[in-house]
Amino acid sequence: QITLKESGPTLVKPTETLRLTCSFSGFSLSISENGVGVGWFRQPPGKALEWLALVYWDDDKHYTPSLRRRVTVTKDTSRNQVVLILTNMDPADTATYYCARRQVVEATFDSWGQGTLVTVSS
Amino acid sequence: QSVLTQSPSVSAAPGQKVTISCSGSNSNIGNNFVSWYRHLPGTPPKLLIYDNSKRPSGIPDRFSGSKSGTSATLAITGLQTGDEADYYCGTWDDSLGVEAFGTGTKVTVL
Numbered sequence: 001q002i003t004l005k006e007s008g009p010t011l012v013k014p015t016e017t018l019r020l021t022c023s024f025s026g027f028s029l030s031i032s033e034n035g036v037g038v039g040w041f042r043q044p045p046g047k048a049l050e051w052l053a054l055v056y057w058d059d060d061k062h063y064t065p066s067l068r069r070r071v072t073v074t075k076d077t078s079r080n081q082v083v084l085i086l087t088n089m090d091p092a093d094t095a096t097y098y099c100a101r102r103q104v105v106e107a108t109f110d111s112w113g114q115g116t117l118v119t120v121s122s
Numbered sequence: 123q124s125v126l127t128q129s130p131s132v133s134a135a136p137g138q139k140v141t142i143s144c145s146g147s148n149s150n151i152g153n154n155f156v157s158w159y160r161h162l163p164g165t166p167p168k169l170l171i172y173d174n175s176k177r178p179s180g181i182p183d184r185f186s187g188s189k190s191g192t193s194a195t196l197a198i199t200g201l202q203t204g205d206e207a208d209y210y211c212g213t214w215d216d217s218l219g220v221e222a223f224g225t226g227t228k229v230t231v232l
Contacts, residue, residue: 039221041167048124048226049161049210062219098166106173107214108157112166 002026004038004099004113011119018086018118022099023079026111029057030077037102038082039109040073042095050095054102055082091120125150126211126224133230138201142227144194144211150222154214156194158187161208161226170209171196203231 008020020040027036037056043049053073054062063071072085082099096117100109127145134140144156158171169178171187174194186197194211211224 041223043161043163049159049167049208049223051212051221051223054221062221064220065218096164100167103172106157106176107155108169108172109159109167109212110169110172110178112168114166115164 002101002111004101004111006097006099006113006116008097008116008118010117011121012089013122014090014120016089018084018089018093020084020086020097020099020116020118022082022084022113024082024099024101024113025080027101028077028080029055029075029082031057035104037104038073038075039100039102040082040084041098041100042093043098043115044092044095047095052097053084056102056104089120094118094120124225125215125218125222126213128209128211128224128227130225131228131230133232134201135232136201136203139197139199140201140229142196142198142209142211142229144196144224146192146194146213146222148192149217150192150213150215151189151194152192153216156187156189156211156213158185158194158196159210159212160205161210163208167210198229201229201231205229206231 039054040052159167161167174189
C-alpha cells in the first residue's frame with residue numbers, strides 16, 4: 001500500500017523559510033528501484049492546483065520556473081522522506097501543499113498525500 | 123501562467139455526459155502522455171486517467187480519456203452528483219522541463 005503524508009508548520013511569518021516533509025511508505029527512492037519520484041503541489045484558497053517541484057530516484061530535480069529562485073527539494077532515501085524548502089515566504093504562498101508519487105513510465109502522479117495547509121501571516 | 127488551457131466550467135444533468143478539453147502544444151501534450159485528476163478542495167487529488175486513456179484500478183469506465191494532436195479530452199458519462207469537483211489535466215513539457223498542469227475545470231451537476 002502506497003501512503004504519503006505531509007508535515008510541517010501550519011503558520012509561518014512573511015520572509016521566513018518553509019520546510020515541509022513528505023514521509024512515504026510502500027515504495028522507495030533508492031537507486032535500485034528506479035522509475036519513481038516525488039512531486040510537490042499546492043493550491044491557494046480559491047485558486048487552481050499548481051505543480052512546484054519534482055525529485056526522481058536518481059536525484060534529478062525539476063522546479064516550476066516561477067519559484068525557481070526560492071524552492072529546493074531534497075530526498076532522504078534512508079528515511080523515505082522528501083523535503084520541500086521554500087524561502088522568503090509571502091502571504092501569496094498561503095496554500096494547501098501536497099506531495100505525490102511520480103511514476104516515470106506512466107508519467108503520472110498516482111498516489112497523493114492528504115495535504116497540509118500553510119498560512120503565511122505576521 | 124499554466125501552459126495547458128481548460129474551459130473554466132462545464133455542467134450537465136445527472137445521467138448526462140460532459141467532456142472536458144485540455145489544450146497544449148507540441149512540446150507537452152503533442153509529445154507526451156496526458157493524465158487527468160479529480161480534486162475536491164480539502165481532499166487529495168485523485169488520478170483518473172493516465173497514458174492518455176488508461177484507468178487505474180478502481181476507476182469506473184464512466185471516465186474515459188483521449189488525445190489528438192495537442193489536445194486531450196476527458197469524458198464523464200452517466201454523470202452523478204458525486205462527480206462534482208475540479209478536474210485537471212497534466213503532462214510533461216519537454217521545452218520547459220516541467221510538469222504542466224491545466225487551469226482546471228469545475229464540473230457542476232445540475
